[in-house]
Amino acid sequence: MMITLYGxxxxxxxxxxxxxxxxxxVVFTFKDLKAITLTQDxxxxxxxxxxxxxxxxxxxxxxxxxxxxxxxxxxxxTESSANQASLLVQNPLLLKRPIITCGKSLIIGYDEExxxxxxxxxxxxxx
Numbered sequence: 001m002m003i004t005l006y007g008x009x010x011x012x013x014x015x016x017x018x019x020x021x022x023x024x025x026v027v028f029t030f031k032d033l034k035a036i037t038l039t040q041d042x043x044x045x046x047x048x049x050x051x052x053x054x055x056x057x058x059x060x061x062x063x064x065x066x067x068x069x070x071x072x073x074x075x076x077x078t079e080s081s082a083n084q085a086s087l088l089v090q091n092p093l094l095l096k097r098p099i100i101t102c103g104k105s106l107i108i109g110y111d112e113e114x115x116x117x118x119x120x121x122x123x124x125x126x127x
Contacts (some may be wrong), residue, residue, distance in 0.1 A: 003028040003122060006038075006099040013110035017098040020112065024119045028100075033092040043085035046099065046106060052077055052084050054108050057096040066091065 003021070005028050007014030021028050047055050056076070057063055066072040072094075076084060088094050100107040100115065102122060107114045 001103045001122070001125065003100065003102040003118070004031060005029070006031045006033055006095070006101075007097040008033050008093070011097050014098045016110055016112075017100065017115060020115055021119065024116075024123070026119055026122060033095065033097070038089050038092060040082070040085050040089055043088045043095075044081050046108065047081045047084055047088075049106050050108050052081070055088070055096060056084075057094055060093065062091060062093040066094070 003026060005014070005017060005021070007017070007030070009015070009032065018030070043055075063072065072087070076087065096109045098107075098110060100118065102118060105118055105121075107118060
């Protein structure tokens with residue numbers, strides 16, 4: 001089982017998560033949201049697990065810009081997960097970062113306690 005971290009290198013929260021994983025000697029795969037294309041199914045699964053209010057980064061520049069141009073409406077919160085996922089696949093910087101996956105575990109946003117819990121579980125399974 002492998003840990004995968006999705007994010008962008010310039011994001012402070014992503015850098016904090018990378019530093020935490022490296023500090024604990026955890027090998028992980030980094031997927032740059034600017035360089036890869038996420039699948040619709042992948043994003044739908046994240047939305048269904050955590051909810052759009054967790055997955056969507058409403059504090060970021062991308063969200064604020066698209067909202068001010070009328071490209072994101074408040075209805076995004078009540079639309080189907082397929083419609084929400086389409087928007088996020090087209091605009092991956094709308095995703096809250098970092099996104100950390102390992103098996104069935106999913107962490108969205110920097111949550112040090114959750115990341116440390118994941119590291120602990122991951123290391124214990126590897127021993």
